[in-house]
Amino acid sequence: MKTKISILFLLSLLVLTSKSFAQEAVIELKSAILTTKIEVFGTKVVTKTYYDDYGKKQAAIATTTMGNVNQVTKGILNGKETISFDLNTKKGVKVPTPETINYINITDEIKEKYQLEEVGEEEYQDRKCKVYSCITEQNGQKVNAKVWIWKGLSLKSEINAGIVNIVTETTEIIENAEIPNGIFDIPEDIQF
Numbered sequence: 135m136k137t138k139i140s141i142l143f144l145l146s147l148l149v150l151t152s153k154s155f156a157q158e159a160v161i162e163l164k165s166a167i168l169t170t171k172i173e174v175f176g177t178k179v180v181t182k183t184y185y186d187d188y189g190k191k192q193a194a195i196a197t198t199t200m201g202n203v204n205q206v207t208k209g210i211l212n213g214k215e216t217i218s219f220d221l222n223t224k225k226g227v228k229v230p231t232p233e234t235i236n237y238i239n240i241t242d243e244i245k246e247k248y249q250l251e252e253v254g255e256e257e258y259q260d261r262k263c264k265v266y267s268c269i270t271e272q273n274g275q276k277v278n279a280k281v282w283i284w285k286g287l288s289l290k291s292e293i294n295a296g297i298v299n300i301v302t303e304t305t306e307i308i309e310n311a312e313i314p315n316g317i318f319d320i321p322e323d324i325q326f
Contacts, residue, residue: 159188159189159190160190160236160238160239161185161189162238162285163286163287163310165184165311166287166308167185168182168306168307169181169304169305170183170302172301172302174299177199179196179197180199181197182195191318192211193211195208195221196209207219214230215229215230216228224325235250236286237281237286249267252264252265253265258290258304259289261284263283264283265280265282266281266283267279276295287307289303290304
């Protein structure tokens with residue numbers, strides 16, 4: 135059970151680490167709050183992601199529920215480093231932020247690297263989204279993805295990695311949101 139929770143913890147941070155190095159703008163809004171949900175293997179992950187300064191600052195709080203066990207984790211994108219920690223156990227890790235796709239600044243290099251292709255436009259959550267498909271490799275495994283992008287934000291994604299299919303859906307979008315004070319801070323009692 136701990137293994138499933140750990141895997142889902144990492145999956146819940148996918149939203150946070152799938153944006154770019156955030157050295158440049160990655161969304162077209164000054165700020166936003168996105169709430170998403172993932173259900174996989176009987177486990178539900180609800181993530182609230184905070185974007186400020188056009189996505190240059192990002193933090194995500196994920197609540198993972200498996201049966202009657204809840205785990206609350208937080209991730210903060212800090213330049214080229216992603217800091218993740220469990221709010222209950224106060225244990226955390228710092229890992230390099232992987233380079234990924236900035237959907238408001240797609241280069242030919244990114245198109246080639248991720249086999250990124252715009253496949254159409256669709257309405258999702260009353261917003262006109264560009265739909266992209268891409269292929270990447272994670273830990274030696276081919277990963278196919280389809281994403282619905284609105285103003286640089288991924289509102290929906292379908293990821294297929296072998297026998298695992300993960301659908302992430304946005305349940306709430308707050309545009310130009312007031313970001314809570316301290317949301318990008320790391321509590322002093324976190325052990326790394």
